[in-house]
Amino acid sequence: MTERQKTAVVTGASSGIGAATVQVLCAAGYHVILAARRRERLEKIAREYGGMPLELDVTSSASVAAFAAQIDIPVDVLVNNAGGALGKESLVEFDEEHWLQMYQSNVLGLARVTRALWPRLQQSPAATVINIGSVAGEETYAGGAGYTACKHAVRAISETMRLEWLGQPIRVTEIDPGLVETEFSLVRFAGDAKAAKAVYEGMAPLVAEDIAEAIRWVVSLPEHVNIDRLVIKPRDQARVDKVARR
Ligand code: NAP
Numbered sequence: 001m002t003e004r005q006k007t008a009v010v011t012g013a014s015s016g017i018g019a020a021t022v023q024v025l026c027a028a029g030y031h032v033i034l035a036a037r038r039r040e041r042l043e044k045i046a047r048e049y050g051g052m053p054l055e056l057d058v059t060s061s062a063s064v065a066a067f068a069a070q071i072d073i074p075v076d077v078l079v080n081n082a083g084g085a086l087g088k089e090s091l092v093e094f095d096e097e098h099w100l101q102m103y104q105s106n107v108l109g110l111a112r113v114t115r116a117l118w119p120r121l122q123q124s125p126a127a128t129v130i131n132i133g134s135v136a137g138e139e140t141y142a143g144g145a146g147y148t149a150c151k152h153a154v155r156a157i158s159e160t161m162r163l164e165w166l167g168q169p170i171r172v173t174e175i176d177p178g179l180v181e182t183e184f185s186l187v188r189f190a191g192d193a194k195a196a197k198a199v200y201e202g203m204a205p206l207v208a209e210d211i212a213e214a215i216r217w218v219v220s221l222p223e224h225v226n227i228d229r230l231v232i233k234p235r236d237q238a239r240v241d242k243v244a245r246r
Contacts, residue, residue: 010022017208020208022034035056035082074127082109082113086187089146103150107153124170131173131174135233136151137174137176144240158229173227176231202245203246
């Protein structure tokens, strides 16, 4: 009997950590569904590594429903990666639109996609949900209240998943990266390349492939092994805002 090909859904697959995850999971033999808003980017990545691109805006319930309706096979791995930070204003100057958007993508989006794919996750004999949190989910920094609050919420949601799904064949892993050089800072600073570059100046940040490799490892473990949480930082970073620069 030939083994069934496993399916992995990766949100935020059009860039950075998501795109690198598509590459490693395709190489590991998964049928990968690539999801994000920028369809052309997804198509390019799928041409390079494989997989099926599907448009998805996690901030829209209608988009999530339309996305999930196109998936009629068991989902063995769900990587809730779509998200990011917007702005770095102090608390008393916070931008409501930024905060709403961050909650919509990092928090509600993660919950929406998981809820929509729940029937498909249950069809897998052994599923894994990986939530991409951040070191901002366990620490705070000045100017980061909106984003850190969102990633603290990812921690709460990941733990709740483990409680609510206890006894079912489904694992939950939270991966919390430190500084990873992707388009994250470019998005955060609204396309200001100089400000984005300064975040990684004089230090050796992680690259997206470092996080993808952790995801590959987590899903490759025997079914009974659940990695609850991985905190992965560059050697040059001791805390969220404590970085060695040369
Ligand atoms: P990135 O290069 O900016 O990628 C972000 C991805 O999220 C893109 O593919 C983007 O795709 C997608 N996305 C954003 N909003 C979305 C929405 N509404 N619907 C669907 N997809 C959406 O940044 P990254 O570093 O790879 O970030 C990936 C995850 O890692 C995020 O959750 C981020 O918070 C987390 N993280 C990053 C770092 C870091 O230092 N880079 C550290 C800790 C945690 P579209 O724009 O095409 O929709």
